[in-house]
Amino acid sequence: MTDILCKTKDLKITFPHRLGDFTAVHGFDMEVRRGEIVGLIGESGAGKSTIGNAIMGLLSHPGKVSGGRIDLEGQNLIDLTGAAMARLRGRRIGMIFQDPMTSLNPLMTVGDQLAESIALLQDLPMAQARQMAADRLDAVGIPDAVERMGQYPHEFSGGMRQRVVIALAMAGNPDLLIADEPTTALDVSVQKQVLDLIRSICVERSLGVILVTHDMGVIAETADRVYVMRHGRLVETGPTGQVIHAPSQQYTRDLIASIPSIESREERFRNPVKRTGEIDQWLLEGHRHEGTDDYVTASALTKDFATRKKTFWGTSGSFRAVDIPGLSIARGEVLGLVGESGSGKSTLGRMMIGLVQPSSGNVHYSDHGPLAEVRSRAARKALRRDVQVVFQDPYSSLNSRMRVDHILAEPIRFHGLAERADIPRLVGALLERVGLPPDTGRKFPHQFSGGQRQRICIARALSVRPRFLLCDEPTSALDVSIQAEMLALLMELRRSLGLTMLFVSHDLAVVRQVSDRVAVMKQGKIVECQDAEPLFDAPRNDYTRMLLDTAPRASGHKEANNLRSGI
Amino acid sequence: MGRIEMLERIRSDFWYELLNSPVTLASAIVIALMVIGCSFAPVFAPHTPFDPATISILDNNLPPAWAAGGDPRFLFGTDLQGRDVLSAMLYGGRISLLVGIGAVALSVVIGMTVGLLAGYFGRMTDTVLMRVAEIQFAFPPILIALLFNGILKASLPADVFAQAAVPIMILAIGLAGWVQFARIVRASAMVQRNQDYVTACHAIGLPTPTIILRHITPNILGPVLVLAMLQIAVAIVTEATLSFLGLGTPLTEPSLGALIQIGSQYLFSGIWWVVIFPGVMLLVMVVAFNLVADWVRDYLNPRLR
Numbered sequence: 001m002t003d004i005l006c007k008t009k010d011l012k013i014t015f016p017h018r019l020g021d022f023t024a025v026h027g028f029d030m031e032v033r034r035g036e037i038v039g040l041i042g043e044s045g046a047g048k049s050t051i052g053n054a055i056m057g058l059l060s061h062p063g064k065v066s067g068g069r070i071d072l073e074g075q076n077l078i079d080l081t082g083a084a085m086a087r088l089r090g091r092r093i094g095m096i097f098q099d100p101m102t103s104l105n106p107l108m109t110v111g112d113q114l115a116e117s118i119a120l121l122q123d124l125p126m127a128q129a130r131q132m133a134a135d136r137l138d139a140v141g142i143p144d145a146v147e148r149m150g151q152y153p154h155e156f157s158g159g160m161r162q163r164v165v166i167a168l169a170m171a172g173n174p175d176l177l178i179a180d181e182p183t184t185a186l187d188v189s190v191q192k193q194v195l196d197l198i199r200s201i202c203v204e205r206s207l208g209v210i211l212v213t214h215d216m217g218v219i220a221e222t223a224d225r226v227y228v229m230r231h232g233r234l235v236e237t238g239p240t241g242q243v244i245h246a247p248s249q250q251y252t253r254d255l256i257a258s259i260p261s262i263e264s265r266e267e268r269f270r271n272p273v274k275r276t277g278e279i280d281q282w283l284l285e286g287h288r289h290e291g292t293d294d295y296v297t298a299s300a301l302t303k304d305f306a307t308r309k310k311t312f313w314g315t316s317g318s319f320r321a322v323d324i325p326g327l328s329i330a331r332g333e334v335l336g337l338v339g340e341s342g343s344g345k346s347t348l349g350r351m352m353i354g355l356v357q358p359s360s361g362n363v364h365y366s367d368h369g370p371l372a373e374v375r376s377r378a379a380r381k382a383l384r385r386d387v388q389v390v391f392q393d394p395y396s397s398l399n400s401r402m403r404v405d406h407i408l409a410e411p412i413r414f415h416g417l418a419e420r421a422d423i424p425r426l427v428g429a430l431l432e433r434v435g436l437p438p439d440t441g442r443k444f445p446h447q448f449s450g451g452q453r454q455r456i457c458i459a460r461a462l463s464v465r466p467r468f469l470l471c472d473e474p475t476s477a478l479d480v481s482i483q484a485e486m487l488a489l490l491m492e493l494r495r496s497l498g499l500t501m502l503f504v505s506h507d508l509a510v511v512r513q514v515s516d517r518v519a520v521m522k523q524g525k526i527v528e529c530q531d532a533e534p535l536f537d538a539p540r541n542d543y544t545r546m547l548l549d550t551a552p553r554a555s556g557h558k559e560a561n562n563l564r565s566g567i
Numbered sequence: 568m569g570r571i572e573m574l575e576r577i578r579s580d581f582w583y584e585l586l587n588s589p590v591t592l593a594s595a596i597v598i599a600l601m602v603i604g605c606s607f608a609p610v611f612a613p614h615t616p617f618d619p620a621t622i623s624i625l626d627n628n629l630p631p632a633w634a635a636g637g638d639p640r641f642l643f644g645t646d647l648q649g650r651d652v653l654s655a656m657l658y659g660g661r662i663s664l665l666v667g668i669g670a671v672a673l674s675v676v677i678g679m680t681v682g683l684l685a686g687y688f689g690r691m692t693d694t695v696l697m698r699v700a701e702i703q704f705a706f707p708p709i710l711i712a713l714l715f716n717g718i719l720k721a722s723l724p725a726d727v728f729a730q731a732a733v734p735i736m737i738l739a740i741g742l743a744g745w746v747q748f749a750r751i752v753r754a755s756a757m758v759q760r761n762q763d764y765v766t767a768c769h770a771i772g773l774p775t776p777t778i779i780l781r782h783i784t785p786n787i788l789g790p791v792l793v794l795a796m797l798q799i800a801v802a803i804v805t806e807a808t809l810s811f812l813g814l815g816t817p818l819t820e821p822s823l824g825a826l827i828q829i830g831s832q833y834l835f836s837g838i839w840w841v842v843i844f845p846g847v848m849l850l851v852m853v854v855a856f857n858l859v860a861d862w863v864r865d866y867l868n869p870r871l872r
Contacts, residue, residue, distance in 0.1 A: 018583070355769055384772025397763035401785035410781075411771045457767075464771060 005073060005208040006032040006055065006176050012067035013050055013059065013232075024050045025232045027068065032176065032208040037199060039223030039240065040212045041255075043479040047232035048212045052178045055210070056095055057085035072176065090121045094169035096198075098181040100161035103168075104153040110137070110164050111149025114171060121172030133167075140167045140197060159190030166197060177202070180212045187340040188506065192550045195222045214479065216259050217552030220244055228252050258484035262509040262536070262551055279429040282418075283465050283497055293366055295468060295500045296352060297328040301361035303347050322348045322358075322524045329468075331366075334494065334501040336515030336532065338508055338547070344524040346472055349504045353387045353470045367467075385415050388461035392473035394453035398445040404431075404456055405441030411463045427463075434459045435489060451482035458489065468500045475510055487513055508551050512536050520544045584866055591862040594855040601852055605660035612654035613640070617819060622649045631840050644840040647833065655826055656845050660852070662822035666736045667803035671795050673741025674802075678748020679791065683779055685749065686756025697753065700746045708743035709805055715739040716814050729817045736815055740802050751794055755787035789867040796860035800853040807849055823849045 013025040025047045032038045040048045053059050055070055057077065070077040072092060077085065089095075097103040105113055111133055118136070119129035130149070137145035140163040153161055162182060169177060179198060183191040199222055202209045211223055219226050219240060226243045228235040228251070236249040247253045304318040322344040329335045329352075339345040350356040352363060354371050363371040368383045391397040398407060408427045412418050418426055428438035434455040445453055454474060461469060471490065475483040491514060494501055505511050511518055512532060519529040520541065528541040539545045585592055604611050615621050626649035632642045643652040685696040703711070716739045720728055728735070759765060760783070768778045807824025809815040811831075816822045821829065823845050830842025 353770065355766060381772050384770065387770070389767065389770045391763040391767070393763060397767055399764045399782050399786065402782070410773070414771065414773060414777075460767065460771075 003034045004031050005034050006030075006210075007071045008051070008055070008068065009071070010068035011051065011054065011065065011070060013047070013054055013063060014066040015063045017062075023066075023232060024063065025054075028229075028232075028234055030227055030234075030237075032210055034175070034208055035203060035206040036224040037202055037209040037211055037222055039219035039226040040210060040229065041214065041216060041219050041226060042229035043214060043255075043481060045231075046229040048214075048229050049180055050232075052095070052180050052210060052212050055176075055178060056089060056093055057082075058089075058095075090117065090172040090174065092172075092174055093176045093178065094172065094174035096162075096165055096169045096177065096179040096182045099185050100158060100165045101153065101185075103165050104161065106153055109150050109152055110156070114149075114164070114168055117168055117171035136167045136170065137164070140164070140170075140201075141193075142167075157190075158186050159194060162186060162190075162194050163197065166194075166201070170201065173205075175207060177207050177209045178212070179209060181214070182211070183218060184213070184215070188508070188552070189340060189546060189550045191218070191552060192221070195552075198222065215552065216244070216256060216480070221552050228255065255481060258481045260484065260487065260507075260509040260513045262512055262548070279426070279433045280496055282426065282429075283433075283462060285465070292330055292332070294328040295331045295333075295366055297326070297364045297366075298324065298348075298352060299326045299362055299364070300324075301327070301348070301351060301363065302359050303344070303351060303356065304359040320524055322351065324348065324524075324526050327352075327519060327526065327529070329500055329502060331467075331500055332498050333516050334503055334514055336511035336518040337502060337504045337521060338506065338511050338518060339521035340506060340547075342523075343521040345504050345506075345521045348521070349470050349472055349502055350389075352502055353389055353468070354383065355389070381415065385464045386466055387468045387470070388464060388466035389470040389472060390454070390457050390461050390474045392476050394450050394457055394477060397457050398453055398460075400445050402444075403441065404443055404445060404448075407445075407456065408441065408459055408463050411460065415464050417463075417465060430459045430463060431456075433462070435485075450478055451486065454478060454482075454486055455489070458493070462493070462497075466499070468502075469494075471501060471503045471505075473505050474503075476505065476507065483510065490514065508536075508547060520547070581866070585862075588862055590858055594858040594862075597851060597855040598859060601660060601848075601855075602664060605657055605664050608654075608657040608661050612651070612657045613642070614651040614654040616650040616654040616658060622651075624649050628838055643844045646829065646838075646841045652841060652844055655821065656823070656848050659821050659823045659826045659845060660848060662733060662816055662820065663803050663806055663824070663849070663852070666733060666740065666806040666822065667799045669733075669737035670740035670744060670802040670806070671798045673737060674744040674748050674798060675791060675795055677741070677745035679752050679784075681745070682749040682752025683756050683783065686753035687760055687775075687779055687783065689757070689760075693753070696749070700749050704746045708740075708801075709808060711743040712739040712805060712809060713812075713814060715742060716809060720814070729819070732816045732820065736806055736809065739809075740805050743805070744798055744802065747794060747798070748791065751790050752787055755790060756783055759783045759786050793860055793864040793867065796856055796863060800856035800860075803849070803856075804853060823852075 008028055008030045011025055011028040011030075012023065015022045015024055028047075028051060030038070030040075030051070040051065042048045050059070050063065054065055055077065057080070059065070065078050068078075072088070077088070080088070104110070111130065114133040114136060115126060115129040118124060118132050119126050122129070122132075124132070134145045134149055137149065142148055142160060142163055148156075153164070156164060166182075177198075182198065183194050186194060195218060198209060198211070201207065211219070213219060223240045225238065226240045227237045228243065228249070230251055236243060236247060236252045243252060244256060247256060301322060301324050302320060303322040304320050306318050327335075327348075337345045337349060347356060351358050354363065354374070365371065365383070365386075367386065368374055368379065371383075374380055374383050398404075405424065405427045408430055409423050412423055412426060413420070427441055431441060432438040436452060436455055436459075440448075445456065448456065474490065475486050478486060487510065490501075493499060501514075503511060503514050515532045517530065518532045518535045519526050520535075520543065521527070522543050528535065528539065528544045530540070535544065536548065539548060585595070609615070626638065626641065626645050627647055629641050629645040630637045631644045632639050634644075637644065641651050641653070643656070645651055646655070681696050681700065685693040716735065719735055719739075723731070765778060765782060768782055803823075806815060806822060807827065810822050810824030811828040813828065816825050818825065818829070826845040827842055827849070830838075830845065834842050
């Protein structure tokens with residue numbers, strides 16, 4: 001096929017700023033043909049979404065195309081007026097956004113939204129548009145489409161909502177579809193279905209699709225060709241299989257190498273952090289954590305949340321978020337806790353460290369006794385010193401109004417772990433220990449990148465010299481290349497300090513890399529819990545198997561190709 | 568060097584945004600001039616208007632200096648007793664600003680305490696405190712200030728009341744205005760309470776007062792600052808209203824509102840300057856505080872820009 005649908009040539013996009021223009025995209029060339037999916041991959045800030053927005057003519061203020069051209073079947077989109085561009089949107093170019101909740105109007109029924117778009121874009125009377133809307137919803141795989149037309153977006157699940165968004169993007173029968181991280185907000189088990197839908201639409205209607213994502217697994221399973229971007233420049237391009245299996249550029253190789261593999265556990269993480277003896281000595285001081293007995297045991301643990309069912313007398317009804325007969329973690333062990341969103345894994349994790357009170361049942365620490373009996377101020381303080389947490393979002397987990405050295409000094413001072421005069425030196429050493437320059441403590445959190453902030457969070461957790469660390473999705477908010485560094489740091493700290501860890505994540509590949517044992521959660525219950533290797537290689541439970549099968553994997557491309565050639 | 572180049576050399580966002588908004592800059596300068604002029608009224612005022620020894624009844628009812636019959640010693644003219652209007656405005660403005668800022672400071676202290684407790688602890692604490700706040704909110708603030716003022720005026724001896732007029736005004740207006748602060752602080756505290764950094768504080772085991780004061784409070788000061796600036800203007804107007812109604816500052820120590828009240832009696836006898844100049848000063852003061860507050864709100868919330 002030489003049928004080029006959309007083409008960018010030497011595209012340059014700048015965001016003017018009073019301290020100098022910021023060039024988001026430096027001369028980018030791309031071609032999209034009919035009937036193919038082109039992947040655009042890069043870390044956050046690579047400029048990949050900016051290109052998608054530029055093609056749509058939706059660059060956020062004050063960004064502008066400062067050079068080059070965007071051709072849609074021979075027409076240069078950059079020369080078009082705002083009104084002409086608006087006529088193209090929806091009719092020639094459709095867009096799918098990341099978050100299906102915010103891209104639908106919550107106050108309109110799904111049927112009305114879709115029918116309105118169809119009526120407007122195809123110039124049809126409303127009755128006919130409604131008929132067509134039902135067909136379209138059926139076509140994107142929504143069962144009972146006619147009944148569901150009358151429902152509101154919040155009555156749909158995440159995956160179903162994204163199907164509605166796809167139907168909406170297709171309302172005007174566009175030739176080019178831009179999908180900006182279409183599956184990032186979805187659970188793994190749903191991701192695959194949505195990607196399959198995009199691919200089948202692409203093939204059936206011979207559309208051109210630009211798939212913008214940071215996830216190499218998504219690219220590998222879906223895209224025909226891929227463009228790798230970094231800092232607004234093209235690094236490498238080629239057929240997906242070639243780029244993944246034989247990358248020609250070092251950056252692409254690094255990007256692929258940093259993806260944790262779901263297939264095997266690797267000891268290849270590079271760890272740039274230098275060990276500093278003195279701080280490790282301090283961290284281990286009076287705190288040796290030895291033996292192989294169970295450090296923490298949960299028994300018959302449940303947690304109920306009140307649901308918002310309003311009756312005349314107030315709220316009533318409850319929802320059981322967690323219901324497990326028992327779970328224990330041995331000293332020095334890393335237990336991985338996997339599940340989809342809403343499975344109760346975070347709540348369970350927080351109950352295990354005493355941040356959330358269980359509705360019934362108990363958590364027992366071998367060093368402190370049952371959690372319910374840790375009541376006195378001194379006992380509570382001793383427990384809090386032993387048990388720490390690292391959160392998912394490195395932005396909200398640091399107090400933005402406090403200097404980093406104050407954030408780290410506060411726990412040390414509060415628990416009386418060092419002489420006052422030694423604290424500044426210790427804080428510097430802690431920062432160095434997690435891979436940051438020791439003199440950066442004078443800065444505020446917003447002056448650090450996401451990965452650096454996560455290092456600060458780890459340093460804060462370490463500052464009380466804990467034995468047990470809860471990691472609640474610690475890598476989910478980070479770019480892949482940084483994810484690998486963060487995992488390496490956590491694993492190295494675990495080895496040097498003998499930490500016991502509970503590692504909560506929705507990402508099976510990440511869990512495989514770090515865990516000794518894995519528990520799989522579904523709807524508040526643990527469906528399978530066993531050593532990591534057998535669980536990943538030969539899962540006993542159907543749900544575990546389904547999770548493993550649907551997870552996108554970088555090496556899955558060959559299979560996908562075979563599948564398609566069979567169509 | 569042109570204005571644009573000058574702006575480009577400034578690295579701080581605060582000064583850049585401020586200098587880029589001429590209206591705000593002018594308002595800020597007006598506020599600064601008024602605060603300085605009024606705070607040091609004895610230094611800047613050409614006369615001492617309330618010292619009988621320095622005023623002469625012979626100078627009474629002089630029009631402004633530029634009008635026919637004006638006296639260059641009295642820029643904005645004199646009133647019935649021969650007092651210099653400009654000097655009276657500076658002294659009066661001092662009282663208005665003192666009451667405005669003092670009352671808002673009191674409102675902030677009460678409102679933040681209530682709001683933090685209600686927002687952080689929630690449940691019964693929240694229900695009880697916010698119901699109290701809502702009951703008070705149902706009454707107009709001016710009514711509460713009137714009531715409070717009236718009760719004190721009736722129960723205190725006249726000379727004690729006259730001496731304590733300014734603190735009483737601060738108390739009356741401050742007690743009437745705390746509910747808005749409590750509401751906005753409560754809402755922010757409820758958001759902050761669920762942020763991960765607060766959970767991290769719990770994980771470390773920090774005591775509740777430390778979490779509230781060291782961690783949550785600095786993160787909610789932005790909206791409080793904006794509301795405080797808006798409320799200073801409101802408090803100044805409330806004080807002027809009370810004084811205009813004769814419930815505020817005594818005639819020996821008149822605020823802007825009292826000056827307007829005195830002047831309004833002569834407005835139709837052609838002696839317009841006694842009421843117009845204090846009135847304009849009050850207007851400019853209130854508008855300037857509002858404009859600066861609007862700008863601060865936009866500055867703290869870049870999404871509104």
